[in-house]
Ligand SMILES: NC(=O)C1=CN([C@@H]2O[C@H](COP(=O)(O)OP(=O)(O)OC[C@H]3O[C@@H](n4cnc5c(N)ncnc54)[C@H](OP(=O)(O)O)[C@@H]3O)[C@@H](O)[C@H]2O)C=CC1
Ligand SMILES: CC(=O)C(=O)O
């Protein structure tokens with residue numbers, strides 16, 4: 282397929298037979314006058330009064346508890362940069378499709394024309410009563426950090442910046458598996474992260490939480506390696522400013538076991554990948570164009586494990602594996618927030634699933650005869666039907682254990698096996 286026909290196919294997919302990828306459906310019988318009088322006036326006044334008297338009843342009588350807002354201001358849309366709010370809508374509709382298809386979570390996508398963080402925060406705060414959770418998407422650093430922190434502070438529903446934590450979870454799951462396959466460990470691995478924005482900062486923070494060492498993490502932005510002698514660092518970059526003699530990205534990559542790209546298209550060269558020590562790991566995760574193509578990386582290395590964020594190569598490290606299931610688990614225990622313990626639990630569950638035999642439905646979706654844990658299969662496929670059995674229970678359990686759940690661990694979720702003493 283030529284580049285032109287690929288583009289046209291994508292445009293046609295979005296345009297036909299109806300513009301966009303989503304519609305709203307009605308969940309109650311609605312054909313008679315009696316049903317009209319229940320759904321609308323006078324019947325609707327009863328749940329209104331109930332919720333006025335007890336706001337928790339919103340979870341009982343409305344769609345709030347299974348409704349997430351996917352909200353963007355369009356300032357960091359994929360790796361395309363600041364496209365503006367309107368142009369981010371196809372991505373937000375796409376996230377809504379994934380939420381619904383993979384975890385049966387309903388979504389309103391909301392594109393907010395507000396570059397000023399205070400305006401954006403106010404808008405989200407005002408519309409928050411509608412929703413059971415808020416998924417922030419494609420909001421550039423550094424504003425994304427301020428926006429997320431303010432909304433977590435002001436709201437009592439989960440607020441989750443997907444590009445930060447959704448990405449971090451899948452990066453951690455994939456990296457732990459890839460390191461094991463390469464005979465390395467998270468505690469010892471030297472990691473270069475190209476991109477110190479939303480995704481890069483959160484991913485490195487989760488890796489530190491899960492065992493990576495700060496002295497082994499070399500964060501890079503457009504000005505090169507982030508180090509302690511730089512005086513141009515935001516608070517979020519400064520937490521990675523270690524004492525190091527490394528200054529150039531070339532030098533950092535030449536010592537790195539792992540390269541993680543969360544920056545933009547074509548930001549690392551074949552020559553740089555060629556200098557990495559034996560058995561390297563290269564996650565080129567910028568979308569849609571990675572930091573380096575798998576073809577280019579493989580042309581200079583036959584000992585690497587390679588992943589991208591795309592669906593058309595093996596090892597898709599993409600937050601699609603995370604956000605539908607993390608919200609499913611959080612909503613099902615009515616969590617007040619999504620905390621670090623829930624993120625770690627999700628990453629571990631995801632990584633574990635990749636080690637299990639692959640079901641036929643996944644082989645069929647990928648048109649493969651065989652897939653098994655190994656260099657070309659370090660994370661589950663987005664089409665793995667077991668993701669819903671692995672991740673939400675892990676997230677819900679962590680929410681309950683850390684005291685952020687408003688309900689008990691759901692009775693319809695897998696229950697722990699109780700050992701009985703028969704003696
Ligand atoms: N696969 C996945 O699941 C995901 C992938 N991503 C990808 O990660 C990338 C970043 O997204 P996000 O963190 O939200 O965006 P941000 O705008 O928050 O951060 C972008 C970061 O990348 C750096 N950067 C951009 N271009 C270059 C370059 N040429 N050389 C070095 N550094 C560069 C920026 O540097 P500076 O600070 O100097 O401006 C900044 O630190 C995107 O390409 C996105 O598609 C994001 C989320 C999920
Ligand atoms: C996958 C995603 O969220 C991104 O590239 O921004």
Ligand SMILES: [Mg+2]
Nearest residue numbers: 359418419444
């Ligand atoms: Mg995104």
